[in-house]
Amino acid sequence: MEKQKLYxxxxxxxxxxENTSSVDERTEEVLERLxxxxxxxxxxxASIEEEQEGLxxxxxxxxxxxxxxxxxxSMAIQYVLDSLARMGF
Structure with a gap:
């Protein structure tokens, strides 16, 4: 259940x-990585377990x-972090 919510x-x-526009070079790097x-x-x-540390x-x-x-x-990202934390990552 928790894994489905995370996905x-x-x-x-x-x-x-994908909908974020008009960003500087540093922001573009952060966006691309994410x-x-x-x-x-x-x-x-990839599994969450494999990618957890970098993610x-x-x-x-x-x-x-x-x-x-x-x-x-920022709020959407925080929700993902909270979900990862609840899963023990």
Whole structure:
């Protein structure tokens, strides 16, 4: 059940990332890293367990980066982090 919720949140976050526009170079790097991580998981090319460390690190960095300029995106990222935490990651 919790894993299904996580996948739903990942898909939601992926849509938010795709719709984010007008960003600087650093933000573009953060977005690309997250899109790649999430895309692998959503397509189930990797398991959460395999990608957990990098994903958690990238998500945490992104929350800080997007907090002021993209609060909606930051909130979506935080939901994913919360889901990972509830799953013990």
């Amino acid at each position: 739903e949140r990942l898909q939601e976050l992926h849509r938010e990332l 899109k790649n991580d999430i895309s692998k998981l959503v397509r189930e090319e 958690t690190r990238n998500l945490s960095e992104a929350v800080s980066h997007f907090d002021e300029e993209h609060p909606r995106l």
